[in-house]
Amino acid sequence: MTPDGKATLSAFGLPDMSVNRGRFSSAAGTRQGFRPEDWGVVSITVAQMPPRESILHVAHSYTFRARHVPEPDNFSHSEIRVWRVDGNVVVLVTVRFAEQFAEDDPDKAETLSDSSALAPDFHMRWRKRLARSCRPELRPLDETV
DSSP, X not given: OOTTSOOOGGGOOSSSEEEEOGGGOOHHHHHTTSOTTTOOEEEOOGGGSOSEEEXXXXXXXXXXXXXXXXXXXXXXXXXXXXEEEETTEEEEEOSSOGGGSOTTOTTXXXXXXXXXXXXXXXXXXXXXXXXXXXXXXXXXXXXXX
8 A cells, every 4th residue: 555545456366365254353453463564454346347258369258256254254355257268268366276166155066277278468367457446444544434
């Protein structure tokens, strides 16, 4: 996070971007367990998340979904997942192996691909779009904004 409270582009990584659902957590709770002098918290609504992005002159596009993926110590944990669409071929881009998905995960049976399926220029455009759309909740060392 920059000193003026804007998120840096490195805050938004794909695939499997880890987020907390605001409905089940607070900004302070999201940062819990991390060094407050190093970490800020920003928020973005699901409606502000790009549902589909296309790269000109390339025959594929990407779609996104936010998935609630609770962890044992963090019920609000969720992930922004990305699918690469090439005509009729759709793959979930992830760092996971199939056996690492929970039994009740709706994406467990998806065809998987690793992060090499993300075009670097697309990834940078997506990061920039999210950075423009989010708002600061907690800056490093802050208790509230």
